[in-house]
Amino acid sequence: MDRLPTIEDVARAAQVSRQTVSNVLNTPAIVKPETRKRVEVAIRKLAYRPHASARRLRMRKSSTIAIRLDPMTNGISGALLDRFLHALTEQADARGIRILLFTAADPAAEIEQIRKLRAGADVDAFVLTATFHGDPRTEWLVENDVPFVTFGRPWGANDMNNPKHLWVDVDGFAGMREAAIHLIDQGSSRVGFVGWPSLSGTGDDRRRGWQAAVEERLSTSDDDLAALNLSVEDRLEDARDAVVALLESDERIDGLVCASDTLALGAMIAAASVGRSDLPIIGFDNSPVGQAIGLSSVDQTLDEVARGALELLLGETGGDLVHRDAAAGDTRHRLITPHLVIRQPLRLLAPDAASTPTATKSAVGNHKNGKETQ
Amino acid sequence: MDRLPTIEDVARAAQVSRQTVSNVLNTPAIVKPETRKRVEVAIRKLAYRPHASARRLRMRKSSTIAIRLDPMTNGISGALLDRFLHALTEQADARGIRILLFTAADPAAEIEQIRKLRAGADVDAFVLTATFHGDPRTEWLVENDVPFVTFGRPWGANDMNNPKHLWVDVDGFAGMREAAIHLIDQGSSRVGFVGWPSLSGTGDDRRRGWQAAVEERLSTSDDDLAALNLSVEDRLEDARDAVVALLESDERIDGLVCASDTLALGAMIAAASVGRSDLPIIGFDNSPVGQAIGLSSVDQTLDEVARGALELLLGETGGDLVHRDAAAGDTRHRLITPHLVIRQPLRLLAPDAASTPTATKSAVGNHKNGKETQ
DNA sequence: ACTCAGGATTTGAACGATCAAACTTTTGAA
DNA sequence: TTCAAAAGTTTGATCGTTCAAATCCTGAGT
Structure with a gap:
């Protein structure tokens, strides 16, 4: 067979008419079971599939x-x-x-x-x-x-x-709130937020989620709330710099939730660089990079x-x-x-006890390395 | 008009036949300029576009x-x-x-x-x-x-x-070779390679690129070549651990090229954690993360x-x-x-002189931070 | 046996475009 | 002026499907 089989070919093979084949395909109920079976066999034998363009033309819809x-x-x-x-x-x-x-x-x-x-x-x-x-x-x-x-x-x-x-x-509100509450449940008592300048509705929504959690569960003053609330563009460096400043100005911070994984990664770098690589941080988006680096995040x-x-x-x-x-x-x-995905973070600075690296032949070999580079 | 305009509508409007309209669309050359113009006007006026499914059906191809x-x-x-x-x-x-x-x-x-x-x-x-x-x-x-x-x-x-x-x-070979040669041109004299176990043809191709550059430009012994040649799975941790080991076993290494940005990022983390955050590293793929973090990379x-x-x-x-x-x-x-994209790397550990962070209102404020966290 | 309703199946038309061939007009040379 | 060739345009058929109407078949009721 040169061309693809058409409904007509199937009809001929099954000794019925076009329309009956069409019915078997679209409204099987109205075809006598006996006939239907015969048609179905023919369809299988010829490996027939309706021509999409022809169908679309007739049906006046493209699916x-x-x-x-x-x-x-x-x-x-x-x-x-x-x-x-x-x-x-x-x-x-x-x-x-x-x-x-x-x-x-x-x-x-x-x-x-x-x-x-x-x-x-x-x-x-x-x-x-x-x-x-x-x-x-x-x-x-x-x-x-x-x-x-x-x-x-x-x-x-x-x-x-x-x-x-x-x-x-x-629901960014719910997601960010859950993230913050998770940190609080884990013992954090002073949770900051890294978000975007309040032009984006999305960013504000997430910010309110954090705020709701903090107001609900912690007795953070309004002044503190403002101080814990960062707004930067969605860039690694900006987040890093802002968080470095924040952490140095306020030693008591023991948790951060971020409006994106980009910001969270910036925050992780910042935390590590000021010797706080234990600081729990949660991002948003559950991006592949976050996964690779063990970042907890809100999955969409x-x-x-x-x-x-x-x-x-x-x-x-x-x-x-x-x-x-x-x-x-x-x-x-x-x-x-959305729902929260919790991960064991990969310590950026302190690779403790390299967990069975899979380096092979030409790799120099693995060895324990407990050095704290703090 | 309820339905979309058809070729017939255009034909009527331009006082010609279907086929002439079709010709204006498909083989304008054979239509008399005068007529063509008239048809084109009608097409514009009715905002006509040929029905894709109809055309595909007739042409027997789906484009x-x-x-x-x-x-x-x-x-x-x-x-x-x-x-x-x-x-x-x-x-x-x-x-x-x-x-x-x-x-x-x-x-x-x-x-x-x-x-x-x-x-x-x-x-x-x-x-x-x-x-x-x-x-x-x-x-x-x-x-x-x-x-x-x-x-x-x-x-x-x-x-x-x-x-x-x-x-x-x-051409992974050419890309990796260019990367290695760039490092050598910049003064590196001992360049390592982080790649995958040699099941993947892609990985081997890239490895050969590095090898070619090194053999061509540096007098690295065969033994050294083997020692500088890492093979790990494409995971951040694995790369990090292997590179930590490599750097500790060989102090003279002054450059790394990697078969992927994932590996390169792992290498960057490793380098930083052993106090070598100045080590030039080049990845492959030019991924968004690489871009965000200032990783030089081979772009595909x-x-x-x-x-x-x-x-x-x-x-x-x-x-x-x-x-x-x-x-x-x-x-x-x-x-x-592929071609090499060179970037100024974002120092993972030593955020020097935060370059004009864009933190706003509620950010605590930016200040210089020259602390070396080695 | 005869009619009729109902289900099952078939036939002709349409969807909107292009192709191939037929038809009409223009052009150019004798 | 005449005619053939070339250029321009139109008509009928077709692509493969579904819809609408027509036809055929079956069995129940009189």
């Missing part, structure tokens, strides 16, 4: 969701989108939906891309990431009636409980985020687009609770 | 390439696939090709997925990553005549210059890899699949030369 792969390799947590993408692809696959990628340098270019993909009937719906305050994309999409869901809640004007669009987000459970996104777009089970108005009231968004 | 998004978040260099994906998507977009994602837990599952995508005529060709010795996927693909290209050369049996399939790869220039992959599959310019046999002799693969 495809597009997502922008943005160039932001924003430092350490960059792999976040990567992991989300993976989760999304898996969930989508289970529903018979495909994930298409596109790129765009800026929001305007992204809108243009979306317009093209829509106009070519290439894509049914979109997933937007990294939304921000006053995002032109969401406005445009709403206006042009394009189905979409955002990863990230609308921080701006409209009411979170009745927004203009579907969204999924991670991207599987659930992805599942939530698809459920909002397509409904609980099927692969069909839910009409916007049908997705009623409180089901129009999902707030996912 | 889509699929790639597996695998779950490997392998530590620090994990973002590599992410970056490759981005480059690939951009290059593909320029050719009017779309990138589709899929997942699979293991090679067998991946083959099954590929089979499905092919049978559904969803995808024209595949890009395979993380190929390994005796990979069942490449065998299957070759046997079943599925067009594909691998990122990673075939290390196994068949001749590299006449392999059974198309491939693109990064994934743009070129992506371009190469597409050129092999689709030819220099167009979007059409090149017939396998047409891609003659030496154009059946690409070996991309």
Whole structure:
């Protein structure tokens, strides 16, 4: 056989008509069991699969969701989108939906891309990431009636409980609060926070989580609260420098929670460099680097985020687009609770008793090394 | 207008026939300029774009390439696939090709997925990553005549210059050699190598690069060469422990090149912990973490890899699949030369003179800190 | 035996584009 | 002026599927 088998080939092989084969595939219930079996055998024998483009043309839907792969390799947590993408692809696959990628340098270019993909009937719906305050994309999409869901809640004007669009987000408040409470439960009595300047809604949300935990469990004065609250850009050096300063100005600090793993790593370096490598630190994002270095972190459970996104777009089970108005009231968004991952930190400065290194042949050999480089 | 405009709508608006509109889009040359202009206006006015599925059905090709998004978040260099994906998507977009994602837990599952995508005529060709010795996927693909290209050369049996399939790869030898030579040029006279156990062809390739540089430029004895050559698994701790041992056993080492940024980071930590935080170290992959921490590294220039992959599959310019046999002799693969990125390393242990930290309001304030924590 | 409802199956049309061939107009040379 | 070739445009068929309507079959009720 030169070309791929068509529904007609199957029909011929099973001695039935096109439509019966189609029915076996789409509405098996209405086909007589006997006939159905015969068709199924033919399908298997020919290794037939319906031609996706033909089906899409007829059905007037593409069963495809597009997502922008943005160039932001924003430092350490960059792999976040990567992991989300993976989760999304898996969930989508289970529903018979495909994930298409596109790129765009800026929001305007992204809108243009979306317009093209829509106009070519290439894509049914979109997933937007990294939304921000006053995002032109969401406005445009709403206006042009394009189905979409955002990863990230609308921080701006409209009411979170009745927004203009579907969204999924991670509950940064709950996550950061859990992290802080964990430290307090482990004996910390003075827990600081390293976050971002308060432009980002995400950062503020996480900050409030820390604040809630401290106010709830510790008797930290308002002045102290302000002193324990750092705001720096999401860069290793900035975090390191700020934390060095903080630790030197306040010896009693015995715990830190951070709005990202980047900041947490900076904090670890800072702690080590001022001889506090025992300081418990918790980050956010559960990035690969964090994992490699034994950093405890708040994991975003991207599987659930992805599942939530698809459920909002397509409904609980099927692969069909839910009409916007049908997705009623409180089901129009999902707030996912992240969970804390506790790890044994890798001491940056004091490699104690190298735990069975796997150096082989040409390695010089392993030996104990208990030297405290403090 | 309820539905999207079709070619017929445009034809009506421009007072021509379907086919003429089609010609304006696909073979503008054969349309009389006057008519063409009229059609183009109509196209713009209606914001018409050809229906992708209809076109694909008729043309019997999907203009889509699929790639597996695998779950490997392998530590620090994990973002590599992410970056490759981005480059690939951009290059593909320029050719009017779309990138589709899929997942699979293991090679067998991946083959099954590929089979499905092919049978559904969803995808024209595949890009395979993380190929390994005796990979069942490449065998299957070759046997079943599925067009594909691998990122990673075939290390196994068949001749590299006449392999059974198309491939693109990064020249690890050249990259590692350049790195080592750079260190030597900067004054290093005893340069070690941290790599992986010699199962991986990639690792050996990089090792040979270091070896070539050292033999070429330095008079290191064979015994020394063996002693300077570490092999550990791609884990931070393992690298750290092995490098600590190495540095303690040989004081004269004044440079290290590593087969990955993960290993390099481990080496940096090791160097710092034995008071050698000045030791120049170069990694491989140019990962985001490396960037964040100021690690010099060999960058894989994934743009070129992506371009190469597409050129092999689709030819220099167009979007059409090149017939396998047409891609003659030496154009059946690409070996991309990576380039070295030199950075000012962030001292892990001695944050000297915090360079204008951007801590704001609630930060305690910045101050000089020259303490050497040796 | 005859009708009718209902289920099971088949047939013709449509989705929106391109290809191949037919048709119409223009061009240029005799 | 005439005609053939070239250029420009249109028409009918097709890609592989599903929808809508038509047809065929089966068995129950009169």
